[in-house]
Amino acid sequence: MSNTPLAHLEQVKADSRHLRGTIEEGLNDPVTGAISDDDNKLLKFHGSYQQDDRDIRDERRKQKLEPAYSFMIRARLPGGVISPAQWLAFDELARSYCSRGLRITTRQTFQWHGVIKRNLKPAMQAIHNAMATTIAACGDVNRQVVSSVNPQLSSQHQLVQEWTQKLSDHFIPRTRAYHEIWLDGEKITGEPEEEPIYGDTYLPRKFKMGLVIPPTNDADVFAQDLGLIAIIENGRLQGFNVAIGGGMGATHGDDSTYARLGSLIGFVPPEQLIAVAEGVVTLQRDYGNRVERQHARLKYTIDHRGLDWFKAQLEERIGFALQPIRPYHFDQNGDRYGWSKGEDGQWHLGLYIDSGRLWDHDGGLLQTGVREIAKVHKGEFRLTCNQNLVIANVAPKDRARIDKLVAQYGLDGYVQHSGIRRHSIACVALPTCGLAMAESERYAPVLLPKLEALLDKHGLIDAPILLRLSGCPNGCSRPYLGEIALVGRALGRYDLRLGADFIGERLNIVYRENIAEPEILSTLDALFGAYAKDRETDEKFGDFLVRSKAIPAPSQRLIPIVLDAVT
Known part of the structure; x- marks a missing residue:
């Protein structure tokens, strides 16, 4: 590989002086609403993506106008923890600078959409003033560290949140570029500062960490580069x-790309966790593919070089051997709704949020509702990896006031929702995501009532079924872990994938390729009927499909599973 040219982005990173590039000059250019392509690549490391409104792209082209550029901003909020004061600041930011309210992502954080260029810096400063940051929420670095959603249920759960924060802090880039560009910090004029973990070109691709607490796999631990x-x-x-x-992530039509579940390699006590995490990250830094970005994730490094090789290299690098894997058990994947009580007597209320979108729209006042709760709440909020919300750390005497506001603003819909709706996830997709091939978030409210009608017909309206919608194969909504998943191919057309399990330990497979809604519904109607008739007690839908041989059974569970599509 030594004589092979590096990917273009690798050179951009190398020349950027630790992520500075010419971002600042681009922000100050009044002629265009955009920044340069190279700076847009660097901007991701600062927690923002340049996008445009694809709904009006063709019309603007006809009018000889540049696309309607705007920016998405993503916060770095380890474990999804937000104080009421931060919530109010983030809500104000959304109303001042953004479109479509607040959005909870599948990585347990907020995204703000529709920020025009001249508002990007004030928005970043508002996030900083709220004692948060966006640095390394995107880009070729360790991104947002996710964790199980309710660590206050016990003191040991709280320890897991503390390790989530420690991991996040340890892997934040050391560059001062963020402070110079966004916070008007003093500029470094000599050699740029050292990046002891990442080096001058950072990682070959993004890196994700997640921690979970059995028996709930609510952060899809095996979807992480490093799952704990x-x-x-x-x-x-x-x-x-x-x-x-x-x-x-995967690419349509390229069998060399695929979804992969993490491989268990051992056990580590808490005091050795940071060393193990840094060993994994730096091995990926040193051996990851920097020529072909589609093969640059850690999963490909491991599969190309071998799991045994990687583990041996890791143990040599950290100077000690991992201990044998300890027994554990998962019984569900997803969030719990309603009130739950912690060991300290405090209460936590789980709320369902459609596709994570909190905004005042079509007569609903969800954004206003949570803002009113934040004005009186004395605990904290916790975002979930399934795009939902927990009002956490509520004193018993405050429950009635929270319940009243939840009912007043229609945030209590989870009580009546179907099993499939309560376990659904959708990515943003159109109109802003540049990778989207089909609708996702905007299709979910169209598709779900039709699926619910079919399930109701077969007496399955309360059956919990993991549904994942994705506008493209890149996998932000973790579609390959859905018992049912739609992965976009073109407007109105999707791959129908089936057969993951309910606990996040088995990938699904393609069942029908490139089909439209009528075939999606007719196919699922038949399978729902068979499930209602022949399922065993407490058998989940994905497990039924495998047991009944409606789909081929994966031969193994925690390694790459790439099967031929069923036709």
Whole structure:
């Protein structure tokens, strides 16, 4: 590979002086609403993407106007924890600078959409003033660290959140570029500062970490580059089982790209966790593919070089051997709704949010509702990896006031929602995502009532079924872990994927390729009928499809699974 030219982005990173590039000059250019392509690539490391409104792209082209450029901003909020004061600041930012309110992402954080260029810096400063940041929320670095959603249920759960924060802090880039560009910090005029973990060109691709607490796999731990399963025995956190090489992205028509579940390689006590994490990250830094970006994720590094090789290299690098994997068990994937009580007597309320979108739209006042709750709430908010919201740390005497506001603003819909709706996820897709091939978030409210009608016909309206919608194969909504998943191919056309399990330990496969809604519904209607008739007690839909041989059974669970599509 030594004589092979690096990918263009690798050179952009190398020449950027640690992510500075000419971003500042581009922001100050009044002639265009955009910045240069190279600076847009660097901007991701600062937590923002340049986008445009694809709904009006053709019309603007006809009028000889440039696209309607705007920017998406993503916060770095380890474990999705937000104070009421921060919520109010983020809400004000959304109303001042953005379109379509607040959006909870599948990585347990907020995205703000529709920020025009002249408002980008004030918006970034508003996030900083709220004691948060956007640095490394995107880009070829360790991004937002996710974790199980309710760590206050016990003191040991809280320890897991503390490790989430420690991991996030340890892997934040050391460059001062963020402070110079967005916060008017003093500019470095000599050699740029050192990046002891990342080096001058950072990682070959994005890197994701996630921690979960059995028996709930609510952060899809095996979808992470580095997945950590907390082992709590006798009421104490013993450490973490370590899984490496998870990743959801793929490319249509390219069989060399695929979704992969993380592989378990051992157990680590808490005091050795940072060393193991840094060893995995730096191995990927040193051996990841910097020529072909579509093969640059950790999953490909592991598969190309071998899992045994990677583990041996890791143990040599960190100077100690991983311990044997500890027993654990998952029984669900997804969020819990309604009130739950922690060991300290405080309460936590889980709320369902359609596709994570909190905004005042079509008569609903969800954004206003949570803003009113934030004005009186004395605990904190927690975002989930399934795009939902937990009002956390509520004193018993405050429950009635929270319940009243939840009912007043229609945030209590989870009580009546179907099993499939309560377990659905959709990515943003059109009109802003540049990668989207089909609708996702905007299609979910169209598709779900039709699926619910079919399920109701077969007596399955309350059956919990994991549904994932994705506008493209890149996998932001983790579609390859859905019992039912639609992966966009073109407007109105999707691959129908089936057969993941309910606990996030088995990938699905393509069942029908490139089909439209009528065939999607007719296919699922038949399968729902068979499921209603022949399922075993407590058998989940994905497991039924495998047991009944409606789909081929994957031969293994926690390694790459790439099967031929069923026709």
